[in-house]
Amino acid sequence: MSGLRQFPLFVLIGLIGSLAMLLPAAHAAQLELWLAGRIFLYSGLFFAAMFGLLGLSMMNRTPDISAKSHLITLLLTFALLPLVLAVPLEQLVPSITYGQAYFEMLSSFTTTGATVFDFPAEIMQPIHLWRSITGWLGGFLVLLFAVAILEPMNLGGFEIRSASMRLGSGTRSKTGASKEMSDRIIRQSRILIVPYTIVTAVLVLILILAGDRPFVALSHGMATVSTSAISPVGGLSGGSSGFVGEAAILIFLVFAISHRSWRAIVMQGRLRWMLSDPEFRLAGFLIGSISLFLFLRHWFATFDTEQTGNVGLGLEALWGGLFTITSFLTTLGFESQAWSDARFWSGLDSAGIVLLSLAIIGGGVATTASGVKLLRIYALYKHGLRELDRVAHPHSIGGAGSLAARRFRKQGAQVAWLFLMLFLLAMAAAILGFSMAGHSFESSLLLAVAGLSNTGPIIHTLPQGIDSYTVLGNAGYWIFSACMILGRIETLAVIALLNPDYWR
Numbered sequence: 001m002s003g004l005r006q007f008p009l010f011v012l013i014g015l016i017g018s019l020a021m022l023l024p025a026a027h028a029a030q031l032e033l034w035l036a037g038r039i040f041l042y043s044g045l046f047f048a049a050m051f052g053l054l055g056l057s058m059m060n061r062t063p064d065i066s067a068k069s070h071l072i073t074l075l076l077t078f079a080l081l082p083l084v085l086a087v088p089l090e091q092l093v094p095s096i097t098y099g100q101a102y103f104e105m106l107s108s109f110t111t112t113g114a115t116v117f118d119f120p121a122e123i124m125q126p127i128h129l130w131r132s133i134t135g136w137l138g139g140f141l142v143l144l145f146a147v148a149i150l151e152p153m154n155l156g157g158f159e160i161r162s163a164s165m166r167l168g169s170g171t172r173s174k175t176g177a178s179k180e181m182s183d184r185i186i187r188q189s190r191i192l193i194v195p196y197t198i199v200t201a202v203l204v205l206i207l208i209l210a211g212d213r214p215f216v217a218l219s220h221g222m223a224t225v226s227t228s229a230i231s232p233v234g235g236l237s238g239g240s241s242g243f244v245g246e247a248a249i250l251i252f253l254v255f256a257i258s259h260r261s262w263r264a265i266v267m268q269g270r271l272r273w274m275l276s277d278p279e280f281r282l283a284g285f286l287i288g289s290i291s292l293f294l295f296l297r298h299w300f301a302t303f304d305t306e307q308t309g310n311v312g313l314g315l316e317a318l319w320g321g322l323f324t325i326t327s328f329l330t331t332l333g334f335e336s337q338a339w340s341d342a343r344f345w346s347g348l349d350s351a352g353i354v355l356l357s358l359a360i361i362g363g364g365v366a367t368t369a370s371g372v373k374l375l376r377i378y379a380l381y382k383h384g385l386r387e388l389d390r391v392a393h394p395h396s397i398g399g400a401g402s403l404a405a406r407r408f409r410k411q412g413a414q415v416a417w418l419f420l421m422l423f424l425l426a427m428a429a430a431i432l433g434f435s436m437a438g439h440s441f442e443s444s445l446l447l448a449v450a451g452l453s454n455t456g457p458i459i460h461t462l463p464q465g466i467d468s469y470t471v472l473g474n475a476g477y478w479i480f481s482a483c484m485i486l487g488r489i490e491t492l493a494v495i496a497l498l499n500p501d502y503w504r
Contacts, residue, residue, distance in 0.1 A: 103477045104116055216238070323336035380420070
């Protein structure tokens with residue numbers, strides 16, 4: 001272990017990803033799919049050896065512990081590691097190209113859940129297991145990077161609470177060590193891996209008890225905790241856990257709403273934090289109000305149909321809206337099996353534009369969710385309240401609250417507004433790129449939001465858009481891949497990487 005500490009961070013991650021190929025190899029051997037087992041086994045051993053040799057050749061070098069190196073590692077990990085992860089996929093599925101295999105694994109690794117497999121039943125189980133494992137590891141890596149790299153640099157949403165500091169001005173290494181950030185990564189991974197694994201295992205067990213097959217329960221459990229929405233059966237509608245399974249998934253989505261959920265497990269904290277946590281309160285307000293709004297919308301529409309007195313369909317429609325809204329707010333992307341019941345109940349469409357907006361808002365800071373993040377939206381909301389107060393009382397000072405609260409309302413809102421504008425500019429550029437690639441405006445909008453918010457299933461929310469990622473074309477795949485990477489590492493981190501001070 002002491003030798004591994006001297007390996008570069010990218011090499012460590014690549015080594016873990018290579019060894020993870022042994023799991024689908026073992027599963028393929030259990031199913032007597034010998035060709036798939038050999039491909040995963042040989043690929044895993046080969047790349048593990050390559051990364052091991054690379055690590056040995058670099059372990060005695062003088063490390064670069066600047067902020068630049070951490071962000072570059074973060075960028076290269078998401079951009080280059082899927083090149084390795086895609087090799088077994090390209091060998092086992094002859095109907096896809098290597099570019100599509102890279103797209104599939106990048107989508108899994110960034111927890112986007114966009115897939116080129118339109119008929120998952122035709123794909124062998126070891127491939128689905130590999131996609132699920134990649135998404136689960138990608139979700140854990142997101143948590144790890146947020147705590148070990150982005151938090152010390154005041155990026156990834158942490159800049160809102162530390163708005164008095166310059167963006168990216170965090171310490172070079174809080175440990176004071178002369179090694180790379182690998183030491184901090186290893187320490188934080190030991191703290192996070194236990195609750196991350198336990199939460200996944202508990203959810204998988206509940207789904208099995210609710211009626212799902214173990215393989216489906218494992219895939220959906222890992223997909224929920226990592227918010228990747230990777231499913232071997234095409235979503236929750238292909239499972240057998242029903243309402244109980246959806247209720248369990250809904251409860252476990254609290255870990256994508258606030259990072260304090262993970263800390264409550266690690267520190268064995270109580271649940272009182274939910275009442276004071278701004279992200280949890282804002283998420284509760286959005287989920288409750290929008291669910292009620294959509295339910296009333298469908299209910300009023302039933303006055304013109306014969307379903308007015310159908311209480312059962314009404315309750316199913318309410319539940320379907322509640323679950324699906326929470327799912328897209330946390331950028332998971334699973335639809336409730338009752339989501340379509342709302343349309344049958346009222347005859348109206350499913351209000352896909354609402355789900356698009358929720359995916360843009362996103363989940364909590366330092367969680368597996370993506371999007372703009374709830375804390376930034378909350379900072380803008382508090383600043384808006386202050387500005388409205390100044391309209392009524394122009395000469396008020398606005399000194400309510402502590403110094404940190406006042407900074408949160410002012411500097412925090414400024415940084416949140418900056419990120420929101422950068423996000424919208426990136427979305428506009430992505431829409432322009434997809435339009436130039438030959439897609440309609442509706443399809444371009446869906447693809448831009450899906451990529452930047454890492455919510456792949458969202459393309460199915462609007463009937464005017466595309467219904468499959470296989471029609472993207474080469475240019476579309478490259479643009480969408482760039483959107484997924486940018487959405488996962490966030491635009492502020494990219495801007496910080498372009499800071500000339502980092503290159504001096």
